[in-house]
Structure formats: C-alpha cells, structure tokens
Amino acid sequence: MRPLRFILSALAALGLVGCGEDQNSTSDGTPKVVTTIAMIGDVAREIGGEHVSVESLIGEGVDPHLYKPSSPDLKKLQAADLIFYNGLMLEGKMTDTMVRFARSGKPVHAVTETILGDSNYVMSDEADHFDPHVWMDVSGWIKAAGEIELALSELAPQHAADFKTNHDHYVAELGKLDEYARTSLGSIPEGQRVLITAHDAFGYMARAYGLEVRGIQGISTESEAGLKDINDLVNFIIERKIPAVFVESSIPRKSVEALVEGTRSRGHDVSIGGELFSDAMGTTGTYEGTYIGMIDHNVTTITRALGGTAPEKGMNGKLN
Template sequence: MKKIIFLLAISFALVSCKKDTKENGKLNIVTTTTMITDLVKNIGEDYINIQGLMGSGVDPHLYKASEGDVSKLVNADIIFYSGLHLEGKLVDVLEKMEHMNKTTIALADALDKNTLIGSEYFASNYDPHVWFNIHYFKQFAEKVATVLSEKNPENAAKFLENKNAYLTKLDALQKTIEATIATLPKEKRVLVTAHDAFNYFGKAYGFEVVGLQGISTATEAGVQDVQKLATFIIEKQIKAIFVESSVPKRTIEALQAAVNSKGHDVKIGGTLYSDALGNAGTVEGTYIGMFEYNVNTIVNALK
C-alpha cells in the first residue's frame, strides 16, 4: 500500500509540475545531504537556485521522500546526491527521476572504486561515507563544476573560478587538520562513535575507528555489541567516546554506562557531525567548518 501511495504521489507531481523549470535564467538544483548542498552552493553561488532535501541532524540512511520532495525533484534541472547507497530509502525515487531523463548525478560515481572501503552492509558494497576523505570531496567539487558548466555554459567561467577557490580552501583545511592531529599521540588515536561513519577519516589520518552500530544506522546495536565494545574500551584505556548529531545518543550513553559499571571512567567527548552538517548559518553548518570542528573535538577529548 505504501508503495502504491508513493507512486500516486509521483504521478500527481508529474501532472501538476509541467512548468518551465528554469527560473530567472538560473538552473534549479536539488541536493540530498547537507554536505552536498554546501558543496554545490559554493560552486554555483548566486548563479543557481538550490534546494536541499535534508537538513541539519537528518540521517540520510533513514530519510524517506515526501510528496513535497518529489515535486522538487520533478522540477529540478539537476539532482545531485552522494551515492553508494547512502540515501538508501531514496534509491527508488532517484531511479525514477533518471528514467524521466532528469540529470541525476551520484557524485560518488566519479571516484575510483578500487580505492574505496568495502562494506557488506550496502547494496553498493562500499562504505558510502566518502566525504571524510578530503581528496574524495575535491573530486566531488570537480564533478559538480563540470555538470553545472555543461548545463549552463554561459556561466562556466564563473563555476570554474568558484571551484578553484573552493579547492584552495580544501587544501588549507587539509593542512590545518593534519597539524591538529599531529598533536595527538598515535597510541591515543582510537575513535569510538555511534556508528561507523569515520572509516575514511581513520584511514586518511591514522585512527582506529570503531562504531557501535556498524556502518549503517538502519540496524540497532544489541546488548552483546555494547558489552563487546565496553571490553574493548577498557582494554585500550580509551578516555572518551562520541555521540553523533544525526544518531540518537542513547546507544552511546548505554555504552558509557556499561564501561563505567566495570570500573573504567570513560566520558562522552562531545558530539560529532557525521552524516549531516550543523545548523545553517553556523560554522559547523559548512563542510569545512564541520571537518575542523570534528577534528578539534576528537583531539581535545582524546588527549
């Protein structure tokens, strides 16, 4: 029944949204996650109209399209999404948009799959949290600029200029976080979080990463998972564990209680932004600000 209602919603949107999609000469762009929205804004600036489906604190693993979302997608000139099955519950509608000859871009398709981290939990067979490797996010930027330029060639020079400026900022971010991480002894670089969103971060910067819920938040952590990780924390003498803004904190609080009950004091080191950025208008509401905030929070807590 839910599938039938969903298909009816798409049909209604198709019938009611036949207007010319280009407004004021600007491309209408729809994005999924907050990371992708921020990226496209930086490259498109005022030369595009952009609507992001997901907001701060939204878990893309569990996000389902509303009828309003379908209307936005139908009216889009370009749809940018992360891919690798991150937006798992949106796959059907994104595929329908592609079959309608919408320009639908999975940015992760631009990456060399041979360099990605494997995962048995996703249909793509890869860990989708690729934005925690800045090198990959730079490739996302290249792809966005290329697609915007192809669709709006009269502003191609501006898109190229914005992309180059943004890549320079990402280079600066890379140097900043490397300097911060260098202050944390290697033996203390063990990151325990609510779910396994930080594997690419760990691989890039030398952290052992353990997530209580695994790579996807679609499955809950069980009592045995909590007890097993509690033992690991005690053996490693880990000082802090972290909650995530897009994942309920109750599982990490249960883990903290399990560790403390065994006589080891572990604190919650802060909230990390994993699958979504912070609130719009804040430093953490940007990809660069989020990344720097996360690194500072991790390093300060684990010291």
C-alpha cells in the same frame, strides 16, 4: 548493493533514460539545483555561486540512511533542473525515486562518480556494502567538487568559466582544511588515536588521517546494535584505556551512553568527548552548517578530547 549509476546505465541501454527538454528554472532564469544531503548542497552552492539556486532535502539532525522523501520533496525534485546525490547507496530508500526522475530525462548526477572508478578508494563492510561517508576524507570530497563543477558546466555552459574559478578557490580552501585535519589529528598521542562513535561513519577519516575507528552500529544505521556489540566495545575501551567516546548529531545518544555506563560500572571512567557531525551538518546559517565548518568541528572536537593539540575555536576561529 549496486550504486545507482549502474541502474541508470542499464536504463539508458534500454532506451529508458531520455534527454529531457523541459526546464524548471526560477522566474529570473536561474537554474534550480536540488541535492539530497546538505554536504553536497554546500559544495554546489560554493561552486555555482550566483548562477544557480541550490536546495538540499535532508537537513541538520536527520539520518539519510533512513530518510524517505515526502510529497514536498518530490515536488522539489520534479521542479529541479539538476539533481545531485551521493551515489554509494547513502540514500538507500530514495534509490527508486532517483531512478524514476532519471528515467523522465532529469539530469541526475552522483558526486562520487570519479571515486567509484578508483577501486582502491571506495571502502565497504564485511557484506560488501559501500561505505558512503566519503566527505569525512577532505581529499575525497575534493574529487566530488570536481564532479559538481562538471555537471554545473553542462547545465549552464555560459557560466563555465565562473564555475571553474569558484571551484579552484574552494578547492584551495579544502586543501587548507585537509592539512589542518592531518596536523591536528596527528598530534593525538599514538596510543589514544581511537575514535569510537555511534555508527561506522568515520572510516574514510580514519584511513586518511591515521586513526583507528570503531562504531557501535555498522555503516548504515539500519543495522541495529546488539548487547554483544555494546559489551565487546566496553571490553575494548577498558583494555585500551580509551579516554572519550563520541555521540553524533543525527543519531540517538542511547547506545553511546550505554557504553559509558558499562565502562564506568567496571571502574573505567570514559567521558563523552562531544557531539560529532556524521551524516548531517550543523544548523543552517552557522559555520558548522557548512562543509568546512562541519569537518573543522569534528577534527577539533576529536583532537582535543583524545589529548591532541588544536585551537578551541578551530582552524578558522569560528567554532561555537
């Protein structure tokens, strides 16, 4: 599965991607930015500040792997001055839509453009499908923030200095988050640093912060978990004496609950250590509804459930 940037490059070579001149800014002249997922939207909002209006299509509790744009979504994309998407096939069912808007001349940017250039960074599964969950490694999302700053500066060059200032301030905060994740997850006893979740969304986090990760489903939730997958993980949990497994906010709990029932039926008491945010953030307007709050919640929840040391209210004392 090729990332969308290769499709767009092919279209450009054929002269199918134009340089659109129509502007769809708000009535006060503020450019409209539309993003696919909220994790991108939150960063765009932090960097864009008062100079842009940002809206995300896919909200809390929604699985982007299976998401199909609605008619209102298409209208929002049409009205946008700039579109941001993940770029590693996260929005698989929206690819044709992105191509169509790029073909019309709409600025469409993948926030993983720089990451894609580093063949040693991007992860994939056995079928060579890209793992799109880059935001789980804060250092990877810092690179995405750089892509967002560049695109916003191209859109509104008169505000480039402010975008740079906002970017630098935000990246400094992300640096603190990265260190918190490293310290907290590193406090988990070595034999217990095993993260078991509903689907394989935490590979980048595992690689960055020294965890072993297992998902019931694969990188995409389009792949169904079978009885053998459940049984294999039950055996693994019992063999490794794993104390906790985790549900995800955007995926039904039934597969994880099946793991718990399977292990308990064989005499091993494993608990559900909490709900993690994987493909969607928390509720809009809450701390967990920001990228920093999302990662803070995940790190704190995982650390405490697996026997590590982390403050109950997280890095900034703001967790619900």
